[in-house]
Amino acid sequence: MSDRAGLVIAIDGIAGAGKSTLAAALAERLGLEYLDTGAMYRAVALAAVQRGVSPSDGPGLSEIAATISLEVGKRVLLDGRDVTGAIRSAEVDATVSEVAAHPGVREALVERQRQWAAVRDGAVVEGRDMATVVFPDAQLKLFLVADLQVRGERRFAQSAAEPAPGAVAAALARRDEYDSNRQAAPLRPAPGAKVLDTTNASVAELVDQVLGWL
Ligand code: DC
Numbered sequence: 001m002s003d004r005a006g007l008v009i010a011i012d013g014i015a016g017a018g019k020s021t022l023a024a025a026l027a028e029r030l031g032l033e034y035l036d037t038g039a040m041y042r043a044v045a046l047a048a049v050q051r052g053v054s055p056s057d058g059p060g061l062s063e064i065a066a067t068i069s070l071e072v073g074k075r076v077l078l079d080g081r082d083v084t085g086a087i088r089s090a091e092v093d094a095t096v097s098e099v100a101a102h103p104g105v106r107e108a109l110v111e112r113q114r115q116w117a118a119v120r121d122g123a124v125v126e127g128r129d130m131a132t133v134v135f136p137d138a139q140l141k142l143f144l145v146a147d148l149q150v151r152g153e154r155r156f157a158q159s160a161a162e163p164a165p166g167a168v169a170a171a172l173a174r175r176d177e178y179d180s181n182r183q184a185a186p187l188r189p190a191p192g193a194k195v196l197d198t199t200n201a202s203v204a205e206l207v208d209q210v211l212g213w214l
Contacts, residue, residue, distance in 0.1 A: 007122040010130035013144030016151035023126040037127035042087035055098040062104025097178040131190035143189035
């Protein structure tokens with residue numbers, strides 16, 4: 001057993017603030033696995049597009065969330081097919097927040113997230129409701145923020161398909177607004193969460209700061 005046995009680090013925050021990057025870097029330093037729960041909501045949104053199920057169809061989407069075969073690691077496998085790139089498409093970006101707002105979708109994915117963690121001896125998990133809902137007993141809770149313009153520029157730099165940094169930033173802001181104002185598990189810092197502004201920090205600086213809190 002490592003000295004990090006059973007450690008859970010829960011990372012939430014706004015879109016494009018660097019949650020996945022920080023989660024991956026922390027997991028590597030600590031010898032833990034990490035789970036990108038946004039990829040799970042994206043996979044459900046993609047499956048819905050592929051099956052012609054509307055983002056407003058709660059029961060249809062809940063059925064998808066409960067029954068698809070889903071593996072989220074370095075690659076994302078949906079019913080055995082590699083959808084790592086497809087879940088980042090503009091179509092999924094445009095529908096995923098509405099898909100994620102349905103309580104039935106969230107119930108099914110939260111169950112999968114807890115099962116994923118239950119068979120691991122500690123983990124870094126990231127999303128929108130990790131510390132508020134899914135892992136309220138996490139030893140360390142982080143809430144990441146960053147300036148909108150910087151988030152738009154970072155996302156734009158990652159994807160050749162995006163129109164322009166300003167348009168990317170506007171889409172991120174729309175998603176934040178939707179995710180923060182939904183009824184089910186709205187995006188917000190959990191009590192006791194440490195708020196980290198990643199606007200001007202390097203990944204290495206952030207990792208060192210977080211490790212200092214353990
Ligand atoms: O982290 P991301 O941008 O890939 O997440 C995509 C969407 O999924 C995001 O707009 C809100 C939703 N989501 C959620 O509701 N709860 C989570 N734990 C993770 C993501």
